[in-house]
Amino acid sequence: MQQNPQNQDVSLQIKKLDNQILRRIHSLYDRRKMQECTLQNMWVTDFLFHQEQLGEPVFQRDVEEEFAINRATASKMLTLMEEKGLIRRVSEDRDGRRKELRLEPAGRKLQQRYSTIREELEQQLVSGFSLEELDLLRCFLARMQANL
Template sequence: MQDIYLHNTDLSFNIKKLDNSIQRKILSIFDNREFADCSLQNMWITDYLFHMEIQGKTTFQKDIEAEFSINRATASKMLSLMEEKQLISRANSDKDGRLKALTLMPRGRELQGLCYFIRTEIEKQLTQSLSDEEVRVFKELIARAMGNMG
């Protein structure tokens, strides 16, 4: 009997491998002592808050939960830690006192600047051998696949 290894061609397996490669690349760039206490998720959240702010939108915890596909308890704990790290502040909403609006603090803005640099570098590397049309189709396929996952 001959041993034949078949490479795993499952989409989920290959997406996970790509995610691992992206994470390693990000961590190699992110190795920054000034933000040693910050997680990559902190970085992505500061970036999201920055872009919502530019659009003039108020952001709440429920928006973070939806954007990052995380549950309420995880979001609450993470945002509390981000407050302790002085990345964000939370204040009662003018429209609904039950909600707390999230605002970037100066340290959070610095972290977002690093996030912008990292995002730009990762995008360059990911798309260097793809045409604009291939990038467009890839993004569309990813969005559809994510929709399939619920």
């Protein structure tokens, strides 16, 4: 079969890789055991955990920026995460309208499970790459994100 030149588009290649990554992650965990948590829930708990380790408070706007999602999507996702007992929103002392996002025990447990999955996936993804190649890849990906 002859290769379609459009199949070489970077955007299509990234989408294919994304599909493969999602399939691989789903093969590594059972959603029922993890309270039907989505991959986005896992990524957010991991983000909150690491920001907490740095002593940095996290607000909805930070989640929107980190994951390149819009306000409505972030709000709905965070509300569902709160209903699942993964996070809680705490009013900020200086401005009661702003709600800091904090991990609940169930969110910490999810983050610990996800951390193992993430490490395994990362090792598999970057296998055979030199440190220089990985640095270049990260640079290229950051430039593509900035271009959009």
